[in-house]
Amino acid sequence: xAGVTQTPKFQVLKTGQSMTxxxxxxxxxxxxxxxxxxxxxxxxxxxxxxxxxxxxxxEVPNGYNVSRSTTEDFPLRLLSAAPSQTSVYFCASSYSRExxxxxxxxxxxxxxxx
Amino acid sequence: xxxVAQPEDQVNVAEGNPxxxxxxxxxxxxxxxxxxxxxxxxxxxxxxxxxxGDNLVKGSYGFEAEFNKSQTSFHLKKPSALVSDSxxxxxxxxxxxxxxxxxxxxxxxxxxxxx
Numbered sequence: 001x002a003g004v005t006q007t008p009k010f011q012v013l014k015t016g017q018s019m020t021x022x023x024x025x026x027x028x029x030x031x032x033x034x035x036x037x038x039x040x041x042x043x044x045x046x047x048x049x050x051x052x053x054x055x056x057x058x059e060v061p062n063g064y065n066v067s068r069s070t071t072e073d074f075p076l077r078l079l080s081a082a083p084s085q086t087s088v089y090f091c092a093s094s095y096s097r098e099x100x101x102x103x104x105x106x107x108x109x110x111x112x113x114x
Numbered sequence: 115x116x117x118v119a120q121p122e123d124q125v126n127v128a129e130g131n132p133x134x135x136x137x138x139x140x141x142x143x144x145x146x147x148x149x150x151x152x153x154x155x156x157x158x159x160x161x162x163x164x165x166x167g168d169n170l171v172k173g174s175y176g177f178e179a180e181f182n183k184s185q186t187s188f189h190l191k192k193p194s195a196l197v198s199d200s201x202x203x204x205x206x207x208x209x210x211x212x213x214x215x216x217x218x219x220x221x222x223x224x225x226x227x228x229x
Contacts, residue, residue, distance in 0.1 A: 004157075033217075040123075042204060042219035043158075058216065090157055100146055100165045103217060105157035 001026050004106035006091050012112045013081040021076040021109050023091030031094045032074040033058070033103070034066065036087040043090065049074055081113045116141045118207050120220035127195045127227050135190040135223045137205030146208040147188040148217070149179055153201045161203075164188060175199070195227045 007022045025032065033048035045058030049068040063085060065077040074093075078085060088110050092103040117140045127133045139145055146165055150158040162173025169181045179190045188205060205220040 035219075040221055042118075042221045044219075045216055048216065092158075100163075102148055102160045102163055104160070105150075107157045108155075 003027065004091055004093055004104050006089075006106035006109050008109060009107065010110050012114065013078070014114055015081060015083060017081050019078050019081070021078075021089055021091075021111075023074045023076065023106060024072050025074075025091075025093040025104070026072065027093065027095070027104070028071060029093035029104070030071070030096050031101075031103075032068065033092050034064070034074070034076045035090045035092065036060065036085075037090060037108075038087050046076065046089075078111075081111075083113045085111065086113045087111060116207055116216075116218045118205050118218055118220040120203075120205055120223045122223050123221075124224045124226060127225070129197050129227050129229050130194050133192050133195045133199070133225065133227070135203050135205075135225060137188045137190065137220060139186055139188060139205070139207045141207050145186075145188075147179075147181065148206040148208075149173065149177070149188075149190050150204045150206065151175075151201050152204065152222075158204065161190070195225075197227050197229055200225055200227045 004025045034046040035043040037043050044060050046064050047066040049055045052068050052071050055066050088108050090108050091106040094101040094103040119138045148163045149161040152158045161177050162171050164171045164181045172178045177192050203223050206217045
């Protein structure tokens with residue numbers, strides 16, 4: 001299994017540009033989520049999905065959209081990039097929505113917005 | 115509301131000495147607690163979890179953690195530190211069963227093990 005994969009690894013955007021961060025998992029996991037990591041703030045949940053066709057907002061959803069058309073894929077869209085979205089983005093998945101299952105993380109996408 | 119606190123930004127330990135990385139939590143109901151490690155320029159890797167049962171949980175790479183309900187703590191420990199343990203460590207908590215899986219992370223603690 002490849003686990004959780006993310007593309008691209010690095011991206012530089014100009015303010016106002018849009019882009020999609022890709023995330024895929026091959027473990028048939030039900031639950032997927034997106035986090036951003038900023039220095040001194042740990043990881044904060046952006047959006048999550050408990051199954052294909054079902055998504056919900058996390059702690060910091062503004063400026064981001066998600067969709068879940070398949071079990072495997074969970075892309076994150078930046079609608080109009082802002083410097084405040086400069087961060088490292090991690091996608092994660094777990095077997096079940098139930099709380100006892102640990103999450104598996106992708107390698108991350110480092111995004112810089114100028 | 116759920117919260118996790120890691121009171122130390124950095125922990126310095128000499129190789130071969132025991133290490134402790136502290137974590138306290140606040141959650142309604144029974145907590146589900148996790149430790150993750152992040153090496154430079156990598157994603158987070160799962161180390162161990164407490165769901166129920168024995169308060170001492172053993173995980174990967176020789177790490178263990180002790181759940182203390184009265185002190186609402188879940189400290190990460192290792193009897194003998196290695197230089198290769200140097201990394202960023204995150205504690206995380208979820209609410210009890212039925213939760214949709216939202217994981218709340220602490221701020222992270224950098225562990226520096228010196229030879």
